[in-house]
Amino acid sequence: MFSRLFSKTKPLPSxxxxxxxxxxxxxxxxxxxxxxxxLIDAIRADLVASAASRKVIVFLGDHVDRGPDSRGVLDQLVEVGSDTRLEVHCLRGNHEERLEAFLDEPDLGPSWCDYGGREALMSYGVVPPVMKGDADGWVAASVALGEALPDSHRRLLRSQAYCVSIGDYFFAHAGARPGVPLEAQSPEDLMWIRQAFLDHPAPFEQVVVHGHTPSETVVWDGRRIGVDTGAYATNVLSAVRLEGETRTALQAAGRGERVTLSTSALAG
Structure with a gap:
């Protein structure tokens, strides 16, 4: 059934x-x-059915924060990463960076919670302090998070790469800095860059596949593929399938308790 979703996909050049x-x-x-x-179930079903010898999933980072179940998401990534039929890469986003930083620097708690960390803490059963200036409370929350994190989650977070290169594609959370070779990009830019990357018209030596900056749909403009569609706010989580010169978007859209899957060929 899932394979039929891709039957009308047309390959694009380059x-x-x-x-x-x-x-x-x-x-x-x-x-x-x-x-x-x-979404992951559909992707795994497609890969298992594929005749390709190399079957890859790249999670582009920012698995955690903002939405209600960071812990559940990391459980899913640990589980899919254990599937020996697949090659799985979980890239580091700026939100994973902040979560880990909070474990060592509790004073980062207020700023982290301002942009999604509160929900991550609560998914682990940790209630953050009410007052931003409650230094002892933030230390206690940091310790509690460290105790609540399963070893499997720690291993996943610590093993995350900043980028991965496959064929003519370069995968990173945020993008890449123009004028710098892709193999020489800094971790900070790979996790945080935005307008300097998005606004630069010249292509890189590979197509950059990234998240970090949400858009209404998956963006393909010949130099980059943007896959972040703001799932935590829009109820739409997106992925892109790459095989040969074919590029296909897959979206999981939530409507109440129902989630529907849809596909579309990328044009641009």
Missing amino acids: ARTPEETVVWAVGDIHGRSDLSAP
């Missing part, structure tokens, strides 16, 4: 994956385990 390789890139999940569960 960038391509290596032979016998299918790559899925998943945008910013941000704690929306209700959307990521059916």
Whole structure:
């Protein structure tokens, strides 16, 4: 059934994956385990059915924060990463960076919670302090989070790469700095860059596949593919399938308790 969703996809020119390789890139999940569960199930079903010898999933970072179930999302990533049939890459986003930083620097708690950390803490059963100036409370919350994090989540967070290169595609959370070779990009830019990357018209040596900056739909403009559709706020989580010169978007859209999947060929 799932394979029929891709039957009308038409290949686009230029960038391509290596032979016998299918790559899925998943945008910013941000704690929306209700959307990521059916999306990941569909992706795995497609890969298992594929005749390709190399079957890859790249999670583009910002798995945590903002949405209600960061813990559940990391459980999902740990589980799919244990599937020996697949090559799974979980990239580091700025929100994973802040979560880990809070474990060592509790004073970062107020700023982290201002942009989504509160929901991540609560998914682990940790209630953040009411007052931003409650230094002892933030220390206690940091310790409690450290105790609540399963070892499997710690290993996943610590093992995250900043980027991965596959064929003519370069995957990173935020993008890349123009004028700097992709292999020489800084971790800060790979996690945080925005307008300097988005506004620069010249292509890189590879097509950059990224999240970080939400848009209404998956963006493909010949130089980059933006896969973040703001799942935590829009109820739409997106992924892109890359095989040869074919590029297809998959979206999981939540409507109440129902999640529907839809696909579309990328044009641009």
